[in-house]
Amino acid sequence: MTDESQMQACLAKFDTNRDGQLSRTEFDGLVGELLVGADGKPFPLSKDEVDQIFAVFDANNDGAIDAKEFQVAWNKWVEPMNHVCCFFVTQSFSYFF
Ligand SMILES: [Ca+2]
Ligand SMILES: [Ca+2]
Numbered sequence: 614m615t616d617e618s619q620m621q622a623c624l625a626k627f628d629t630n631r632d633g634q635l636s637r638t639e640f641d642g643l644v645g646e647l648l649v650g651a652d653g654k655p656f657p658l659s660k661d662e663v664d665q666i667f668a669v670f671d672a673n674n675d676g677a678i679d680a681k682e683f684q685v686a687w688n689k690w691v692e693p694m695n696h697v698c699c700f701f702v703t704q705s706f707s708y709f710f
Contacts, residue, residue, distance in 0.1 A: 616687075617684075620683065620684055620687045621680075623643070623647075623683075623687075624680060624683050627639050627640070627642050627643040627646075629642070633679065633680060634677040634678055634679040634680065634683075635670075635677060635678040635683065636676070636677050637664075637667055637676065637677075640663070640666075640667050640670070640678065641663065644658060644663050644666065669686065670682055670683065670686040672685065
């Protein structure tokens with residue numbers, strides 16, 4: 614899997630209404646699954662902290678993260694956590710294929 618297809622898979626997984634971008638609500642799902650500690654439990658982030666992370670992703674401040682913004686943020690700081698993402702993408706894909 615290339616980095617790009619991994620990114621697309623992550624975006625597609627959390628884009629529950631399939632409009633090609635992540636709303637703040639959909640982002641909650643991503644944070645809850647992506648940002649997990651070594652023990653597999655989600656980091657205890659407050660709503661304000663998630664709001665801040667969302668704001669970092671949502672570069673143009675329109676309240677949604679489109680594929681381009683997602684890619685930028687991905688390259689910046691999701692990729693370093695690749696192992697985590699790789700793990701859950703593989704896990705969820707194994708349900709479908
Ligand atoms: Ca969406
Ligand atoms: Ca945006």
